[in-house]
Amino acid sequence: MSMAQAMNRKLRPMDRAFLVAAILFCRSQWALAAIADNYLSGLQSAIAQTRSNLATLATSADRAATQFVSGGNLRVAGRQADFITEACGRAGGLMAIAPFDSRTPMKHDVILYAVPGSPNPEDLKLIDRWEEQGATVIKFSSAAGLYRDHFPIDTVANVVDLWTWTGEFVAACTRLGKMPVLYQSYGLPGGPDRGKKYQGKKFHDDLTIKPIPAEVLGREYLDRIAQMLAKIGDTEMPKILQAARWWGEATSATVLVTGHMFPRHAQDPRSLPSGTLVAVPAWEDKDLLDASHPPQFVLYVGYQFAPQKLLEQVKGIGVKLVYVDVQPAQPPEPANNILYIDPVWPLADGCVAIPGYDVPILPASGVIQAAIYWTIASERGPNPVKKR
Numbered sequence: 001m002s003m004a005q006a007m008n009r010k011l012r013p014m015d016r017a018f019l020v021a022a023i024l025f026c027r028s029q030w031a032l033a034a035i036a037d038n039y040l041s042g043l044q045s046a047i048a049q050t051r052s053n054l055a056t057l058a059t060s061a062d063r064a065a066t067q068f069v070s071g072g073n074l075r076v077a078g079r080q081a082d083f084i085t086e087a088c089g090r091a092g093g094l095m096a097i098a099p100f101d102s103r104t105p106m107k108h109d110v111i112l113y114a115v116p117g118s119p120n121p122e123d124l125k126l127i128d129r130w131e132e133q134g135a136t137v138i139k140f141s142s143a144a145g146l147y148r149d150h151f152p153i154d155t156v157a158n159v160v161d162l163w164t165w166t167g168e169f170v171a172a173c174t175r176l177g178k179m180p181v182l183y184q185s186y187g188l189p190g191g192p193d194r195g196k197k198y199q200g201k202k203f204h205d206d207l208t209i210k211p212i213p214a215e216v217l218g219r220e221y222l223d224r225i226a227q228m229l230a231k232i233g234d235t236e237m238p239k240i241l242q243a244a245r246w247w248g249e250a251t252s253a254t255v256l257v258t259g260h261m262f263p264r265h266a267q268d269p270r271s272l273p274s275g276t277l278v279a280v281p282a283w284e285d286k287d288l289l290d291a292s293h294p295p296q297f298v299l300y301v302g303y304q305f306a307p308q309k310l311l312e313q314v315k316g317i318g319v320k321l322v323y324v325d326v327q328p329a330q331p332p333e334p335a336n337n338i339l340y341i342d343p344v345w346p347l348a349d350g351c352v353a354i355p356g357y358d359v360p361i362l363p364a365s366g367v368i369q370a371a372i373y374w375t376i377a378s379e380r381g382p383n384p385v386k387k388r
Contacts, residue, residue, distance in 0.1 A: 038375065038378070038379070039147050039151055039153070039371065039374050039375040039378045039379075040229055040232065040233050040371060040375055041233075042147045042153050043153055043156060043157065043160075043229060043371055044226060044229055044230075046142075046153055046156075046157040046160065047157075047160055047222055047225060047226050047229075048226075050157070050160060050161055050164055050222060051219065051222050054164070054168075054215050054218050054219060054222075055214075055215065057161070057164060057165055057168055057218060058168040058171075058172075058214040058215050058218060060138055060165065060168075061165050061166075061168035061169040061171075061172050061218075062168070062172040062175075062214065063136060064110040064136055064138060064169055064172070065169055065172035065173045065175075065176060066172075066176065067108040067109070067110050067136050068096075068108070068110055068169075068173065068180075068202070069173060069176045069178055070108045071107075071108050072106065072107070072108030072109045072110055072136070073096075073098075073105075073106060073108075073109045073110070074094065074096055074097045074098075074109075074110050074112075075097070075098060075099065075100035075105070075109060075110070075111045075112070076088065076097060076098070076099055076100060076111070076112045076113075076114070077099065077100035077111055077112070077113050077114075078112075078113040078114040078115050078123070078140070079114075079115045079116065079123065080114040080115055080116050080140075080155055080158060081264045082155065082159075082260075082261040082262075082264040082265040083112075083114035083140065083155070083158055083159060083162065084099050084114070085260045085261065085264065086159055086162065086260045086261045086366045087112065087162055088260075089183070089260070090183060090260055090349075090363050090366075091183050091184065091185035091186070091187075091191075091348065091349040091350060091363050091365075092182060092183060092184075092185070092348070092349050092350025092351070092352075092359070092360060092361045092362050092363040093163075093166065093182060093183055093361075093362075093363060094166060094169075094170075094180055094181070094182055094183075095180075095181040095182060095183055095195075095198055095199075095201065095202075096180065096181065096201075096202040097112075104133055105130050105133055105134065105135035106134075107134045108134070108136075109134075109135045109136070110135070110136045110137075110138065111130060111135050111136070111137050111138070112138050112140065112162070112165075113127060113137055113138065113139050113140065114139075114140040114141070114158050114162070115139075115140070115141050116142075116152065116154055116155050116158075116268070116270075117141070117142065117154060118141055118142070119139060119141050127139065138165070140158040140161055140162065141158070142154035142155075142157055142158060146270055146271075147374075147378065148378060150270065150271050150272045150378070151271055151272075151374045151377060151378040152268050152270060152271060152374070153374075155265065155268065155370075156367060156370045156371065156374070159261065159366055159367055159370070160222070160225060160367055163221055163362045163363065163367070164218040164221050164222055165218070166361075166362060167217030167218040167220070167221050167352060167361070167362050168214065168215070168217060168218045170182070170212070170217060170354075170361065171211075171212035171213065171214060171216060171217050171218075172214070173203075174209050174210070174211050174212045175211040175212070175213075178203045179203060179204045179207065179208070179209040179357070180202060180203055180204075181198045181201050181202065181203065181204055182350075182357075182359065182361045183195060183359075184348075184350075184358075184359040185304070185347075185348055185349050185350070187282065187303065187304045187305070187347075188347070188348060194359075207356065207357070207358075208356075209354060209355075209356050209357060210355070210356065212354070217352055217354070217361075217362070220352050221351065221352050221362045224351040224352060224362075224364065225351075225364060225367055225368070228343075228344045228345055228351075228364060228368055229368070229371060231344050232342075232343070232344060232368070232371070232372065235342070235344075236341050236342055236344075236372075239322075239339055239340075239341050240341060240372065240375055240376055240379065241379055242339060243299065243322040243339055243341065243376050244376050244377075244379035244380040245380075246297050246320045246322065246339075247297050247299065247322075247376065247377075247380040248380040249297075250275075250295070250296040250297035250320070251296055252275065252276075252295040252296050252297070253274070253275030253276070253295050253296065253297040253298070253299070254275060254276045254277075254278060254289070254295040254297075254298050254299075255274050255275055255276070255277045255278070255298075255299045255301065256278050256280045256288055256298060256299070256300045256301070256302075256307075256310075257277065257278070257279055257280065257301045257373075258279065258280050258281065258282045258301065258302050258303050259282070259301070259303055259365060259366060259369060260366060261366045261369070261370060262279065262301060262369070262370075262373075263277050263278075263279045265370055265373075266301075266373060271374075271377070272377065274377060275295070275297075276295065280300075280302075280307075282302070282303040282304070285305075285307060285308055285309050286309055287309050287310070287313055288300075288307065288309070288310045288313070289310065289313050289314070289317075289319070291313060291316075291317055294314075294317050294319045295319065296319065296320065297319070297320045297321075297322075298310075298314065298319055298320070298321045298322070299322050299323075299324075299373075299376065300321065300322065300323040300324065300325075301324050301369050301372070301373050302323060302324060302325035303325055303326070303365065304325060304326045304327060304347055304349075305325060305326070305327050306323065306325055306327055306328055306329040306330075306340075307323060307325075308329065310323070311323070311329050311338065314335075314337065314338060315335050315337075315338070318337055319337065320337045320338075320339075321337065321338050321339070322339045322340075322341060322376070323338070323339075323340055323341070324340075324341045324342075324343055324369065324372055324373075325343070326342075326343060326345065326346070326347050327347070328340045328342070341372060343365070343368045343369060343372060344368070345364035345365055345368050346360070346364070348360050349363040349364060349365050350362055350363055350364075351363070351364045
């Protein structure tokens, strides 16, 4: 079964009037399992399937852009909660997207609907009702299931599809004479001020972007993500395996996470227990451990900058720490109980440039941080720490 497949169904008159699109992104569990040597290779296989079906995805985005330019809202919903938080308020993401918070969509509205695994009858019933009310519904789903029964590829692949689709959506808008407003990272100078400047705007009125052909931005995003995952596999795997050994040997562990997908993404009930899971702020640097009762192992899945105070803490108490963020500590930590894993995504987070646009678009961090987290988790051995 292909990754992206248009659902063949007769359109009702109302469907035709409002260009209702129901696109199901699905993957074959067995196809992935047959070629996945580890979590990274399994995710690469999912990305390859997205690439092979990019034309279908671009067609979906083109229809959605027509509705958006015609006055519709762009909303996100579904049972995959981390998909919703990842889609909204993201560096390199659309400013005009928001969680769906109404029972009745407006005419021309576009709703991105994501679920782990496959849609259930209640999902399909809800989607049918929205379609009958005139919405364009894009379904993100997967039959890929889990890697080795415990580590989800499907939810991460849905997020890959989200940002690939977003690239195609932006391009489709430019072909209609509009450039959507996208965020700059608030962790970079000028990010918050730029956000205030464009707050509430769907499109730019201060610049013009030349029309971008279909399958250009989506393909570039897939290429960038695939290159990052390949580099991690080539350069960071020894450290990932060391991190997994430390985690597997520990009798107590804490996972500190930041970002839009986390902590919900790591709380997938289908995965093995991960120890104590704590959400931490992206830019506020403070003590993150109780020094009187520290765990034996800490995994810090961060964002842009090194957790300096956490590094100082663990040096003094001998806790084994693995940290993941764009910028390592300066100078690099020489301690034998501290390990840095480079996620290789750019500090701006957005990884695709549009000629004439002031910021890169389409964030890499959520996909890459999730890939590193699940790769470590899947390699840590058969004795995971029990949840407290």
